[in-house]
Amino acid sequence: MEKLELIDRAQKGDKVAYGELMNLHHRTVEKFAFQCGVKADDVQDVTQEVFMKLYRFLNHFRQDQFSIWLYKITLNITKDYYRLTNREKVKESKIQGEINFGIPRKLTESKILVFEEDRVLHEAIRALEEKYRIPIVLFYFQELTYDQIGEVMNIPLATVKTRLLSAKDQLNSAIALIGGAEYGR
Amino acid sequence: MDDKEFEQRMNLLKKSYNRVPSKFKADEVLSKIEDESQQQQYGTVDKSVNTSKWQKNSVWAVSLASIFLIGILSASFMNDHDEEKNSTAAEYDQKEMEELKKDYQSEREKRQKMLGLTNEQFDHLGFVKFADSEFARITHPDTIKKSTLPLKIAYGETIKYLLLPSEMVTSLKNNSPLNEEMSTGFVDELSSKMDDLKMVYDLVITKNKEILNTAKMNGKLDADYLYSRRKDLPEPVQLMISNASQEGIRIEVAPNQKEFIADIEMNDMIFGLDGKIAQSALNSLYIKQMAPFTYGGELVYDTQESAYILESIEYSLMSVRQRGELYSVIKSYYEDLAYTLIFGSSNTAVFSNGKIKEEYQTAWNYFLLIPSVSPMKYYLKPVVDSLSANNWEVNETYKLLDFNDLKDAVRLAETGELAKLMPTEELADSVKVVEWPNSELHQKIHGYLKNPGSKNPDYALSNLTPIESVLLFSYAQQSDFPEVLLDLTLPFQGMESVADIQAFLGNENILPEEVITLMYDERMSTSQNEELFGMIEVQTKETVKTIPVVKNREGVWQIDLGISVTTLGEHYYEPITLKYTKRVQRIYEEFKEAYDFDIIRSESPDIIAGIYLEALYSGDAETQYALLLDDVNYLRPTREEFIGEYSRSADVMDWKTLFESVEYQLEEVQGDHDQVIYFNLKTEYQTKDEIQKGFQLRKTSEGWRVHFMPMQ
CATH class of the missing domain: 1.10.1740.10 (RNA polymerase sigma factor, region 2, helix turn helix motif)
Structure with missing residues (x-):
């Protein structure tokens, strides 16, 4: 059906x-x-x-x-x-x-989260402020479009884009700080 | 880590998420939904069989039931149940059940003691009866057998039903503010519990009426006197007086002056709730506190005050998005008050000698000045137009007025359809702007000075607009026409003679000797005792002078010499009060009807920002777009792009709740320029990084416009 x-x-x-x-x-x-x-x-x-x-x-x-x-x-x-x-x-x-x-x-x-690398990344995402965490999750893991993310979060398209960019930067910094990138799968 | 590597890691993590375990059973959810609807049915039966004098309590209890049942389910994981959640109710043995009963009894006794009520009185409280029945239900073997909700969680919710109003308010103190839906549920519960308490306290009063009615000063019942001699009263009354105020209830003299009653007075509670619940919910409590508005069919407040109150109630009803029980109660106040104000009562007629009384004429005219969507305005306009054209003599239009039409108008307003039916007005006419010097006006003013005190109706002072009155006053000062000054000065103590006026003003003319702009905004005027109070803003390059003006009963605009001057470049600060937000909402309502930019041309940047935020909160992307700066040098999406990206937002926080004030530097820069104004967050919304939010605007020749994404 x-x-x-x-x-x-x-x-x-x-x-x-x-x-x-x-x-x-x-x-x-x-x-x-x-x-x-x-x-x-x-x-x-x-x-x-x-x-x-x-x-x-x-x-x-x-x-x-x-x-x-x-x-x-x-x-x-x-x-x-x-x-x-x-x-x-x-x-x-x-x-x-x-x-x-x-x-x-x-x-x-x-x-x-069997691999340490996943655990580090998961924790880094969890540690993000909500306004950055949710767009990341919706975009990368739920595969929503920018428009759909905007609708879910009630924010404009441009804000979705800027938050995603910022979230990525923050994640990169966090992972580098923890040293998670050193772990292999 | 480069982009590619980042994407790869995210993809791998995404795959790992497939290992999230699933124990989900759709049947369990369906069974809970079934339980929920059965519980709602249970509440309905309770309502229908109760015919005692406590029926009113039960009705409230039933309404509470629907809120609470939703609460049980929607907040099931919000309890301290990490340890217990896997132990189902069925695992409770007899001993544990006994302990639960003992604990419930102790919670009950604690509240009874806090209220100082006897067993019988406490048992009669609607919310206690409801908690009792809930406790009996959740501990019943059949419920335990069938329910999938752990007993401890259900018990935690049941205890919440016992919370007293003061405890409910305190419980919010350390929690995040409630959204509008939750706020509605909260005030409904609070209000219904207070009604329960009021009813029980009224019974205590009735039981002790004889002794209470001895509390008189100068032969009249006096509540202060009653409070002062509480030690001489019977114990139940003493306890009531001591404890009721904690729960927002005060003993007052009834409007009939013949007895005492328990009355709701929750100033402290409302103060405690400010910022914790949505503004619309808070407004409902204010209105509840002011009730009753009619008593025995008569107006409790005087006619004009009743008109103000009715307008406030209407405004409050129109701004509610989540309608709960209290909404219905307030709507019934609205209907009672409107009916009495339009048709009078058996003892008070709205007309005498075939003519509508002046106080009612003023009150009805007041509704016609409401600039936004208003059922009262829609309903009264035709009849007021017809009556005023007929010297306010009662005519067929008034006699045939059907009150159901007002109810229909309210219904249309609730569905948003009334906006299209509201009478159109010459809105642009409400703001008058005059550039001075102005040769045409100069001639007119000069004509008045050449004919001082003339009987020629062409030179009657009542023909002058407020701006013209100010110009004439200034010209009379310059040319030394003291009689004109006297005629145009608002008389008050110490300002009865020309000498007084001249002494007060000295050599200074009320208008500066340079190019000025005078502005009068009719919407900002208020009427009182048949006089109209307004103000003229006189702007120069460096200053804004505010001249209060009053249209007296003869129709002459007089100048109040309490003139104030603001130097531009000064700091502007405005607290976001109900009065302020009401003003913003009114202009917003007017503007959005046809996007007539004349309406907002002279408005200050904070008002334009306020309109934008109100539109944002209302999910009104069209109005937001209309306010955006339209300039090729600045980024602005197409209308379709903009509207497409915005939708009705349940999550956008109400700016009226979020901010406590707005401030900015008053600047006087020639030509177009940018300005950032700052909205200060209420303490509870401040973070260590953010205490205010900037809002970007641009001054154009057409007034202030908003930059795209002004708060980013």
């Missing part, structure tokens, strides 16, 4: 169609959330949340805007996630100290 037809049916309340839509798009959301900095263990919760929210917004957008909204909603939810995890980090470090913090996460993530 065509994607637009699925969206149309879902917008009319057909939950089976919405289920199919979720099956088609959940990998995009999972990967995008992880690329945006969500911990691997939390990706599933975030993905569920995205589709719960998307369902509530189903009738708010045009069918051809489905993907843009999927990214917009994921982005909003990851922003909330960031706020929360930052708060939790402070709290956990107060309670437990830094010794045990993050071990399960690192174990899970090491299964995804």
Whole structure:
């Protein structure tokens, strides 16, 4: 069945169609959330949340805007996630100290980012300011056009371009500083 | 690392991301969606079966339910559940369940103590009833069996329902500001909880009415006196007086002066929320605090004040994008107030002896001056035109006026369709600019001086425009015509005679002896007690002189000698207040109707920037484009490129919330020139690198224009 037809049916309340839509798009959301900095263990919760929210917004957008909204909603939810995890980090470090913090996460993530080179680059992207991180992720990993990135982020085309350039510069500097380029695959 | 190497590394990382694990099950999401809709149904049933005197509370509770249920789901990961999230509710044993119940009871008791209410009173609070029913639901074995939401998370959300208004406000202090959607949910919840509390406190008052009604000063009930002698009152009243104010509720004398009531007074709360919630949501709370506007069908405020309030409410309603419960409440205030202001009440007629009373004429005329899209203006214009042409005698047009038409106009405004139907006006006429010296005007002014006090109607002072009055005053000063000075000076204490005026002015003429530009902006004038207050701006190369003028009841524009002078090159600073943003929004609404540049020709750069930011926030790319500098020497995309790249933005922060002030150097440079003005960020939005944002404009012969991407 065509994607637009699925969206149309879902917008009319057909939950089976919405289920199919979720099956088609959940990998995009999972990967995008992880690329945006969500911990691997939390990706599933975030993905569920995205589709719960998307369902509530189903009738708010045009069918051809489905993907843009999927990214917009994921982005909003990851922003909330960031706020929360930052708060939790402070709290956990107060309670437990830094010794045990993050071990399960690192174990899970090491299964995804097997190579040190990837881990360095992933961390460097995570460390970018959000306004630079998101265009990089959307352009290189989600293969969105400048126009689409502008739509997702509500910024003009020229801003997308300048932010991407700046993000690249920052990443290059960060990697050079960490020495990540020395690692081989 | 060169570009090629960078691309390669990014590609490799992209492939690694394919290893992100997936445990996603679409069925689980569908089941949660199902749960959500069932929970909403549950709320509806609750509403329909409750017929007690607490029905109002339950209605609010039901409305809260819809907000909270969304909250449960949308914020499910926003809890302290890293440890617990894998332990499902089913794993809770009896002991843990008992502990949860004990904890809930303790949270409940804590709030009851904070409010100083008895068990019965506390149990009657709508939000407590809702929290109780939620707690019962989430701990019910059937729910635990079916729910995929961990019990601890559901419990955390349930406890949030118990938060008192003061706790809700405090909880925002250290968090990021809420967006408009969240702000709407927040004020709805806050408002409904305050209504619940007000209702319970009103019951306490009713129960103790006899003793409370002894709190009188000079035979009249007096709230201050009541507060001062609280120690003599029964304990429940003492506790109420001590605790209610923490929750934004004060005991006041009712508008009928016969009893005390609990009234909402949340100045401190609103102060605490400033910058934390969207401006439109904050405005809703202001309006709620000012309510009621009618009592027993009568106006609570006087007619003109009611007209101002109605305009503010209308403005607030029109600027709301996310409509929640409080929006409906405010809309009902709007309708009540509008009805009473147009049709009067059983005790107060709007007309006497077949003629509309003057106070109502003024109030109705006031709505016709609203420059933006206004249902009241749209609704009243035909009837005011018809009545004023008929010496304000009640006619068929007024008798046939149907209030439902106003409701329809509001609906059209909500869908954005009213803008096309609003009566067109000669907007360019609202700003008058005169270059002086000016031989034609000189002749006219000279004619007046040659015929001082003439009975010839051609020389009646009431024929003069405000600018002409100022010119005549200056000419009379120069040529020594003291009677004209006296006629044209606004009388006030200490300025009753020619000698007073001359002593006050000395040898200085009110107008400089050089080439000047005089400007009068009708939109900036305000009417009060049948007088119109405005100002003339007199600009020279170095200064701007502001001369206040008042059109008196005889129709003569008089000069208020409280004249101020600003030297250009001085620093200009304007706090971004509600008054300021309202002015920007009005000009924006006028301008966007037809992009008539005469409307903005004389506006200052901060106003033009404000219009641009308002258009940006409204997702109005057309207006942004219209304001862009159109000059071959400067970058400007085509209209299609520009419009294509902009869309309605839910994420663009409201400039009215983001900035606290605007400032720049007042410059007087001949010809076209660039200027950067600075919007200062509110403290909470400042970072160590950024405390203000520059905005680039260019002064052209047609007024200020915005550079492409002005804030980059």
